[in-house]
Each structure stands twice: as C-alpha cells, then as structure tokens.
Amino acid sequence: MSSHAGPIDHHHDHTTSTGIPNKKLFMWAFLASDCMFFGTLISTHLIYRLHPPPGSPDVKSIFSIELTSFSTFILLMSSLLMALAVNSLQKGQVRSTRQNLIGTIFFGLIFLACQVYEFSHFVHEKGLTLSNSIFGSTFYVLTGTHGCHVAIGVLWLVLMYIRSFKPADADQGRAWLIKGFFHLIVWGVTIVASMASMLGLVHAIQVGDGFGGFLHHHPVEFGVSILGLIVLWLLSRQEGPVDFGEANAMDVESMGLYWHFVDIVWIVIFTAVYLLEYL
C-alpha cells in the first residue's frame, strides 16, 4: 500500500469522525493516562523528600550529576532522531527512516546503560539500596519505572525496524518470518553486548583507564557488539520492495509520540529528582 496517487495527507483520516487516525488518538489517551501514572510516582518521591525521616542519606554525595546530565542530553538527541525518522517516512524514504530508527535505538541504549551504571554504582559504592532508606525506595522505583518505559520504547523501535523489512510480496512470507526472527535474535545479542560494552566504557572513563583500559577488560563484549553490528548491517541490505512506506507513517508517528513523552517525563524527573537537590 505504499503507492498512492497524489499527495498524502498525513494527518487526516477520512474514515473517522474527527479526521484524526484512531491510532494517534489512542496514543494520546494512553499518554494522558501515563501522565497520571508518573505524576503519582513523582509526587510520592517529592512528598518523601519534603519529609525525610531521620538518618536519610545525603543525596548530593550520592548523585554524579555529570553522568546524568550527559544521559539526559543523549535522550534529548534521541528524540530529535525519532522526529527525523517520522519525517523521513512521511516522505516515503524508508532507508533514511531505518537509519534514524537505529540512531534512536542506540541513543536509547546509551541512556539505559548510563542508568544501569548509575544504579549499580549507587548500590555498590554509595550504599543506597531499595530497602535501606525511603529515599532509595522512591528514587529507584521512580527512575526504574522510567527506565522500563525507555526499555519498552527500545523494544518497540527494534520491532518496528524489523517490520520495515517485510517484503511487499506476501508469498515469500515464511522466509521473511524466519529472517525476521533471526534479525530479532541478532538485535537481542547486540543490545546485550553493547550495553555491557557501554557499562565497561563508562566505568573505564570514570576511573581514568580510558578506551585502552576498557578494551583490555572487556574484549569479548566489545568484539560481540562489533560483530553484531556487522551482521545487522548485512541484514539491512535491501532485497526488493518492502511493505512499509508512507501508509505506515502513522505507526511510526504514534511510536514517536510515546518516545517524546518518555523524554519529556525524563526532563521532569531530572529536574525534580536531581537538579532540585542542587538549589
């Protein structure tokens, strides 16, 4: 369904009463609900910050604001790439859409890796755990829930990326399914390996070992992630027309709405949980 005559109106669906596509409206309803969800979590955190029980940890000595600022910047940039992906697909440029999706996925992964690093750093070196203080409870549950949203977003992006290779000719379906499944597995391995690499790299930079020290300590993770990237690149070569185009712009756009929302929520969390501590 990627061949249409005449210009395509991306925002008007003639089969609905309002002209807004169902999927888009659904996404907005979901995000309204999610606002309440995060609103409740953030309020819980703020209430306990305003009434800290005796013996609460000194928050400023735990946070490493440089790392968090960096990951915030990365997440913001991923939103830019997401917007570019939507824009590309609306123009029917599938190749450019894929490149921007991959960029979004990897920026999301860097954010997640920073968060995982932050969590393990806080637990092992700063002694902040889920259960030993109320601050730990609210902090980990709030930022962890946001991290889950990012992870779900990454998964969704990967699935959408794989879907963009579905061939236009439905008859070769089974071969495509097997390839798609293989594609998914390679993605999984690459994500895990590159997450481990990124964690190692962040650690190496933090302790001053640099890139050489990282390679010395994590050769396997680094090797597997490079290998995975090469296989992904091979899998991404075009083989004939695909069943993905302007008609799917709405799917990518609703995914984008989710991604931007998660980004906005992070800005609120970054402000309320991190920056306010430095007032």
Place this chain on the structure above:
Amino acid sequence: MDAAAQSHFTGKEAGHAVEKRPWIFTRPTAKTGIVSWLTTVDHKRVGIMYGISALLFFLVGGIEALIIRIQLAVPNNTFISHQFYNEMFTMHATTMIFLAVMPLSAAFFNYIMPLQIGARDVAFPRLNGFAFWVFLAGAIVLNVGWFVKSGLPDAGWFGYAPLTSTDFSNQFKADMSTDLWVMGLQILGVSSVVGSMNFIITIINMRAPGMTMMRLPVFTWMTLITAFLIILSFPAITIALVELMMDRSFGTNFFEVSNGGLPILWQHLFWVFGHPEVYILILPAMGIVSEILPTFSRKPLFGYPIIVFSGATIGFLGFGVWSHHMFTTGMGTMATAAFSLATMAIAVPTGVKMFNWIGTMWGGHLQMRTPMMFALGFVWMFLMGGLSGIMHSAAPADAQQQDSYFVVAHFHYVLIGGAVFGLLSGIHYWFPLIFGRRIGEFWGKLSFWVIFAGFNITFFPMHFLGLNGMPRRTAVYDGNMGWNDANFIATVGAFILACGIGIYFAVMLYTYFKGEKAGRDPWDGRTLEWSIPNPPPEYNFAVTPTVHARDAFWYEKHHKEEIAKEKSAHAKEDEAHGGVHMPSQSWFPLMTAIGLLIGGLFFVNHKFVGAICGGTVMFLGIYFWALEGPGGYHVHPSEDDDKSGSYGKH
C-alpha cells in the same frame, strides 16, 4: 478503488474462505462454537461475556453479603470466625465493585454504545477482546484464595497500608492473600484502562455521519465520561499497588512506618483513585436511566445539554474531593474545609440531574413498564443516598459518622439503590434487543417489588444503627448495645433482597429460553440501537445510518422519505467500498491474557521463573498480535438479511 480497498482488507468476499496470509497461524473463522467465543472480536459477544461474568460475580458477592448478614443477625454470634468475617467483607466489596458493577457497566458500554452511535464495532476490536480476557484473569487471581490454603484477601477493599504492609498483615496470616489482592486489582486495572481507551476512541472517532457530540445519546456520553475517569484515576491506584507490592516483595519502605514511610500516603493515593471510582460506578447507571425515562415518558430528555454538562462536572469534581474519605485522619483545618466545600459542590450537578429526570417525566405519558419501575426506583433510592451523602460532606458530622453503619447505609443506597437498580433496569430495557425476547411484565414487576422491599428493609435500619454507634467491619457485637432488633431486621431484609434477585435471575433465564418473542423496536425507542433487527446481526447496520437530530431513530421514524433516500445513497457507497468491513477474529488477545494470568499467579507465589515464563507467553502474544495485523473481511448484507438477524442463539 474497489481492488485497492479489497486488497487492503485481504480481499475477502462475503464468505469465510481460508485467508492466504504470510503467517504460520491462520486466523480463526468459526462463527459458532467455543472457538468463536474464545477468539471473538465482536463487541456484542464481548459485551455478553462481560455481562454473564459480571452477573455470576454479582451472585458470588451476594452470597458473601449474606454470610456477613447471618453473622450479624444476633449478638455474640459464632457462625463464622473473625478471620473469615474479615475475608468476607473484603471480598464482598472487592467483588461487587470490581467484578460485578464495573464489568456489568462495561457489558453495556460494549454492547450498546457502538449501536447507539451507529458504528460497526469498537475502534480496536482485538483490544476489546483482550480487555475482557484480562478482566477474567484478574477475577481469577482475586478469587483464587477460595481454593488455596492461604485464604482470601482480608485487609478490606481499601487496603489501608498498615493493614496490608508486611509486618502488620503477616502478624495474623503469614501468607499471600494480600498479594493476591494486589495482583488481582493490578490486572483488573489493565483491563479497565485498555477497555476505556477503546471506548474513548470509539466515541470520538467512530460516530455515524451527522452524529455530533451534542447528538450523542446520554448513555454514550456517560460512557465517555466514565472512560475518561477510568484512564485518569486508575494510574493512581496502579502506582499505590506497585509501591505496596514493592514493599511486600522487595523490602522497600513506601508504607513502612519504622523506616519513615507515611501510611497516610496510601490513603491519599488510594482515594485519588477511590473517589472517582464512585462516579465510575454511578455514571453508567445515570446514563441508562436517562435513556429509559424519556422512552417510557414518551418525551425527549428534559435539558439534554444540562444533563451532559452536569455529568462532565461530576466527573471533573470527582477528582477534587478524595480527601473527604480522610476527614478523621487529621489533615488540618484548611484541607478539611476545602474538601468539605468541594464535596458539597458535587451535590449541585447531581441535583441538577435529579431535576432533569423529574422534568422529563413531568407531563409525560408514563408507561409503567418494568424497566421504568427500576429506573424510578433508581431515582428515589439514589436521592436518599445522595441526601445522606451531603450529611457526610460536613466534616464535623462526618467525624461522628465515620466508620459507622450510617456510612454503610449511605453507600449501599448509592451503589445498590443507585448503580445496581440502574443496571438492572438496563438489563430489562435492552434484553429484547440483545436476545430478541421480552421479559414478562408480571414477573419483572414482582422481582422489582421484592428487590425494592428487601433492599429498604436491609439498609434503612442501618442509618439508625450507625447513629447509635455501631461500627462497621466488626464481626460481633454485644447484646446490650441496643442494636439487636435493627440488625435482625436487616438480616431478614437481606434474605428478601436475595429472593428478589433470585426471581430476577430466574425470570431472565426463563425468558432467554422460553420468553415471548419481541418484535422489532419493542419499546418504540428513540436511539439508533432500536433501528436494527433483534438480536442484531453481526455487522450491526446493513447501511450506515445518517443522523439528523438527537434521538436519531425517533426522528427517523417521523421523517421516513428523506431517510429512505439517504439510506439508498449510503447503501451504494457501502457497496462501492466492498460491503461492510468486519474485523477478523484472533487468538492472540486470549493468549496475551493467559500469559498475564500465569505471570501474575507465579509472581504472587514469588516463583519468579514461572513469572518470567508467563511474561514470555504474554510478550509472544503481543508480538504475534502485532505481526498478525488488523485483517478483516467484507460482508454484503441486504435489506432482507435485516429481517432475520443471523447473530446469536436464534
């Protein structure tokens, strides 16, 4: 255009040929039998399944209520243990709210709302099926305690944090009954939220041509408002439950007083959900009554815009009054005064609705049919519940009434006299449409009078019990308190009420099998659902209706020529698009819900490997669901099909 449209919907014609899809799973196409129900995406079937499960749980909740009443019939009774009494009042409330009234409302949302707006189906048919299966999964998790050693949840439907947090609840019963409650509600929340989003999109986007927002039937309006309340209030309890679950399973400190947790936070989070929940329960019933009163008064609804706006106002204000459940927790004077005022303000739109209903009946040619009787019962009983509600909104009075039987009387007048009477009248009203048979007037009215009498005999004395200081949630009371007579009367009333409900169910079952066949449009209805044959065909409307006015079908009946012209134009248009586009059935909503059920049950047991397996099934279900695509096929109904609906039992 034809070819393109068809290929988009897999190009299937009226029959149900096997689909040629690039997928190892072929989509189910059975139209009868168990598979057709398990894989259904038809909003009418989903509605029926919601209705039947809700009525079954209504009976379960009723039995729990009877057990409570038997225990309280005489002082110092030893009929059941205190522990079992706690389990009964917890499960009675949880069952009635989440497994009976809400899903019964959802049954009407599913079945009636798309018909009222002239839609073929809801916006996301597979998601609709999913919402039902998830509801069933949540109901199973909540009730699993009947069959396992740990027993039923016992901390009250409000789950107040010190009672549910680890130390306290394990002091009495070191087991998983509270975890079951937490997980069950969490799963039910998923069902309610996705279902409500579906209804919102359906109402906003799937209306027939000409059906503007201010021409929507009132029941559809109340569905929309209820759905908004659900998607905005459920996240609050979701988070509260997540925090409680983290406390219980992973040792966090959200509500652990010893580590600085604030139990009052639980009450705030719970009632931010819990108060809008009250309107989630009552607004659908208000919508139903607003359909029935005009039909049997032979008059349009008095003040339609006002009734719509007052409904929206109730929904809006409902979010601003949660703390009136917490007047006695020591919030401080300002907060108490503010919430007192906001609560009294809610009486205004509610009172406005009362006057609208009275205005509708005023000067009408009232037909005292059974649905009308129940609707009138609703108006009267809800008024009484509303008046005692205003008494609670005054904080000083509430301080006296808090946690006494006066409160019990109040909310039962609102929730039985209100919500349940509304829903029972809705069943009577739409029974001929759904099953093509009509409930006999004599037996219908008999059930009404027995229910009405039993209900008042049960709950009216509770006002006096409450004012005399009898506390709620206590399993026994002493004989010298002066509560004996009222309690005994209430228990007798409860059994009369049970008899009435029994008659009601018996009449329904009899009518389903042997009842008098109802002709088309048996009540001379006003809204679009009555314009189609009963029981409705699978495709609902052979030709998309065009709407010119509020009470669209009423208008249609009195402007036959214009409508006929438009219908034939629409018929041509529908034909040009390849007929009526129907969604294909799917296994994956069920599979996803089963994954959620397995994951939930193992998680409650702290068997995390099993939980991950359940999660995997759920994930695979979602993945296949996405890859399967919306699908669909076309049917070509003719006006002849209209006369013999091919859907359902007949």
